Amino acid sequence: MSEIIEPLRGMNDMLPDEARWWNRLETVARHVFSQYGYREMRVPLLERTQLFKRAIGEYTDIVEKEMFTFEDRDGQSVTLRPEATASLMRAAISNGMVHNQRHRVFTIGPMFRGERPQKGRYRQFYQIDAEAFGYDGPDVDAELILVSARIWKLLGISRVRLEINSLGTPESRAEYREALRAYFTAHEAALDADSRRRLVGNPLRILDSKNPDLAALIAAAPLLTDYLDPASREHFDALKARLDAAGIGYTVNPRLVRGLDYYSRTVFEWVTDALGSQNAVCSGGRYDGLVTQLGGEHTPAIGWALGMERVVLLMQELGLEACADLPHAYFVLAGPAAASRGLQLAEEVRDALPALRIETDLTGGGIKAQFKRADKSGAQLAVVIGEDEVARGSAQIKPLRGGGEQQACPFADLAGRLASLIGSAAVDGDGAARQDRGR
RNA sequence: GUGGACGUAGCUCAGCUGGUAGAGCCCCGGAUUGUGAUUCCGGCCGUCGUGGGUUCGAGCCCCAUCGUCCACCCCA
Numbered sequence: 463m464s465e466i467i468e469p470l471r472g473m474n475d476m477l478p479d480e481a482r483w484w485n486r487l488e489t490v491a492r493h494v495f496s497q498y499g500y501r502e503m504r505v506p507l508l509e510r511t512q513l514f515k516r517a518i519g520e521y522t523d524i525v526e527k528e529m530f531t532f533e534d535r536d537g538q539s540v541t542l543r544p545e546a547t548a549s550l551m552r553a554a555i556s557n558g559m560v561h562n563q564r565h566r567v568f569t570i571g572p573m574f575r576g577e578r579p580q581k582g583r584y585r586q587f588y589q590i591d592a593e594a595f596g597y598d599g600p601d602v603d604a605e606l607i608l609v610s611a612r613i614w615k616l617l618g619i620s621r622v623r624l625e626i627n628s629l630g631t632p633e634s635r636a637e638y639r640e641a642l643r644a645y646f647t648a649h650e651a652a653l654d655a656d657s658r659r660r661l662v663g664n665p666l667r668i669l670d671s672k673n674p675d676l677a678a679l680i681a682a683a684p685l686l687t688d689y690l691d692p693a694s695r696e697h698f699d700a701l702k703a704r705l706d707a708a709g710i711g712y713t714v715n716p717r718l719v720r721g722l723d724y725y726s727r728t729v730f731e732w733v734t735d736a737l738g739s740q741n742a743v744c745s746g747g748r749y750d751g752l753v754t755q756l757g758g759e760h761t762p763a764i765g766w767a768l769g770m771e772r773v774v775l776l777m778q779e780l781g782l783e784a785c786a787d788l789p790h791a792y793f794v795l796a797g798p799a800a801a802s803r804g805l806q807l808a809e810e811v812r813d814a815l816p817a818l819r820i821e822t823d824l825t826g827g828g829i830k831a832q833f834k835r836a837d838k839s840g841a842q843l844a845v846v847i848g849e850d851e852v853a854r855g856s857a858q859i860k861p862l863r864g865g866g867e868q869q870a871c872p873f874a875d876l877a878g879r880l881a882s883l884i885g886s887a888a889v890d891g892d893g894a895a896r897q898d899r900g901r
Numbered sequence: 902g903u904g905g906a907c908g909u910a911g912c913u914c915a916g917c918u919g920g921u922a923g924a925g926c927c928c929c930g931g932a933u934u935g936u937g938a939u940u941c942c943g944g945c946c947g948u949c950g951u952g953g954g955u956u957c958g959a960g961c962c963c964c965a966u967c968g969u970c971c972a973c974c975c976c977a
Contacts, residue, residue, distance in 0.1 A: 468950090471968070523975055527902070545977085573977080578902070580971065589977055656974070672973080721976060731977095742977060769977030796935065831929090833937040848935060862937065 472577070472585025482784035483774045484588075488570060489785065490616045491590050491768075495568045498609050500592055503567040505549045507574075511539040516755055517548035519723030521663050528575040530585075542574035545722070546591040547749065547765055548756075554595065555758035562759075564596030570770075582740030582772045592746075593765035595753070600697050603728045603748065603764055604704035610732060610744050610766060611710055618782050619773070622743060624711065626730040627718040628698035630690045632751060635726070638689035639665055645683050652679055669717040685716045694727050701728055724749040728764065736779050737772060744768040788840035789821035790884050792862075794832040796848035801826060804847040807857070807873055814877035818884070837862055843883060845876070859883065 469475065476484065495502070511531050518525050530542040543549050546569055554560050570590045577583060592609060594602045607624065614622055629635050642665040646653060653661065657668045657676065669680055690698070705712055712730075720729045729747030737743070746766025753761040777784070791811075795804035808820050821839055823832045829848070836844040846858040857876060860868040861883070871879045 468968075528975075575976080577975065578973095579969085583976075587977065591977095667975095670975095739972065740976075745977070767977055772977060794936080829935045830937080833935095835937085837937040844937075846936070850935080858936085860936070868936080 470585070472579035474584060474586070478787070480774075482787055483777055484770065485785040486783070487617065487770060487773055487777065488590070491568075491570070491613055494609055494612050494616065495592070497612070498566070498605065500566045500568045500594075500609070503550060503553065503569050504571070505546070505553045505569065507543055507572065508540050509543060509549055509552065511541040513548050513552055513756070514541055514544060517551070517724055517752060518545070522721060522723055524575065524721065528577055530574045530576055544575045545573055546571070546589060546767060547593060547724075547752070550591065550593055550765075551595070551752055551756055551758075551763065555753065555756055560595065560753055560758045560761040562596075564594075566592075566594045568592045580739065582737050582769070582775055584771065588770040590768040590770060591765060592768075593763060595761050595763035597764075598750070598762035600700035600704060600728070603697075603701045604708065606746070606764060606766055607705065607710060607730060608708055610768065613768070614732075617773075617777060618780070619776060620780060621736045621776070622732045622734045623713065624730060624732055625715040625718050626701070626705075626712050626728065627686070627715050628690060628694050628727050629686065629719065629725055629729055629747070630694040630727065632726055634689050634691040634694065635666075635686075638684070638686050641684045641689065642666065642668070646679075649679055652676070666719040667721070669719055680717065686719075687714075687716050697727055720745070720747055724752045724755070726750050730766070734772075734776055737775055740769075740772060742769070743772045743776060787819070789819045790841060791818065791820050791843045791845050791880055792836035792839050792841035793820065793822040794829060794836055794844050794846045795823055795826075796829050796832070796846070797852075798826075799849060799852050800847045803852050807847065807876060811877045811880060815881055818880065843880065845880075 492502075511529070514529060515525055520526075524544050529544050531539060532541075534540050550567065550569060551560075554565065559565055568591060570588070572586050572588050574586055576585055579585060592606060594606060607626075611624075614620075630638070643661060646657070646661050646665055646668055650658065650661065652675075653668070654671075654673055654676065657671055657673070660667045666686075668676075669683065671680065702712075702714075715731075718729055718731060720731075725747040727748040727750065729745075731745035732743050733741045734743055735741065744766055746764070748762070748764040750760075750762045752763060753759065793804050793808055795801045805822060808822050811818065811820060821841065823835060825832070825835075829846075833844065842861065842863050844860045844862055846860065851857050855874075856870050856872045858868055859871050859879065866883075
């Protein structure tokens with residue numbers, strides 16, 4: 463045997479039991495997107511490094527130290543996308559979608575960031591991204607938040623809280639940045655090393671510090687809200703009114719600044735207290751200047767990204783349900799003739815009841831062993847087909863959970879009998895269910 | 902990138918002050934003839950993360966390395 467090849471740090475394999483949760487989340491998200499007219503878009507995972515530098519900002523942590531960047535065969539610098547918005551907007555520009563047009567889109571897929579892994583933070587991680595471009599009013603800001611809120615609602619997620627803020631225009635933000643820099647420079651002695659570093663690069667990020675020693679100093683710092691230009695303030699007030707009208711609870715967090723340079727005006731973040739340190743499950747904001755930065759015509763835009771592993775973790779923590787994938791019926795097939803006839807019967811049942819999950823025993827082993835597997839599979843019913851059954855043209859159906867007697871069922875009635883035994887809910891197709899393989 | 906904890910069978914873990922490894926689960930088979938989940942019996946499973954070092958001897962000590970987890974940082 464050769465040496466076993468291990469996966470890379472922070473790269474995870476997703477096994478079937480885990481994937482059930484992801485499927486549930488993705489199914490719900492796709493459903494909600496279709497309800498609101500958001501259409502799917504898929505873009506490359508690999509882009510020119512320059513795209514991310516220009517979009518996210520040269521001096522952000524992501525670009526400075528977290529990107530997977532390397533040279534391709536032609537010696538050109540390429541990067542595995544650390545987030546989706548830049549790629550999506552590049553694609554929108556490349557394909558002429560921003561010339562006096564409006565679009566609402568979403569994409570689902572992996573992102574890559576070379577951070578030290580911990581709970582809810584991995585080097586390859588998955589996001590669901592929603593973006594709307596071509597709309598400049600606060601209505602679209604509200605709609606995007608409603609889309610995310612509806613995903614929580616359908617999933618049954620609680621313990622998430624919405625925080626919102628407005629960053630204003632780049633000009634008012636610059637003015638505020640200088641005010642902050644002046645304030646913190648005056649108190650530089652009280653700052654920790656990280657904050658001193660941020661004082662030079664991006665003083666707004668000091669506001670995000672988790673250091674309790676800095677809490678008082680930060681609380682007394684100038685407020686972004688006081689520097690907001692009138693148009694941004696009006697926009698923000700209108701968004702709040704929309705949210706109030708829709709019954710979406712939120713708190714205004716004047717210290718919410720976000721880490722990507724391209725944001726302007728509205729920013730928001732859904733946070734949870736159930737996941738430890740990585741508490742942001744979905745966040746985003748408006749990026750009206752990005753398209754121009756990427757060489758397109760001025761196009762207002764806004765979007766959010768939802769961290770799929772964080773939401774899955776939250777679903778599990780809250781005891782919610784995943785997609786059911788346990789078979790409804792398990793076919794026990796004893797003997798060569800039965801194996802062949804059984805597969806054929808299973809096909810007929812699948813034709814008649816498309817939502818039913820049927821697992822056939824493919825081992826050709828003894829009946830006892832097959833029954834053990836039938837039980838282990840979690841199926842509700844075992845359908846037994848052996849030599850006798852084939853000769854008689856009638857299967858035996860045995861309930862494996864709860865009560866009920868084993869009964870004979872002519873092959874011709876199999877689909878109908880299974881449908882009535884299993885129940886219409888399951889036969890019609892069920893989205894989510896608790897799975898108990900045992901009792 | 903910084904700090905701390907950890908890394909023993911497929912899984913969860915035990916292994917006392919160093920003397921060349923155990924349990925439960927899982928899996929396979931059996932407890933008379935075609936029926937599971939309970940019970941009983943039997944079987945399979947390990948280069949003790951990896952590489953060095955100390956020692957007569959290391960899973961237990963030392964160093965390095967890789968990985969996991971938690972926090973910082975960052976952010977989804």
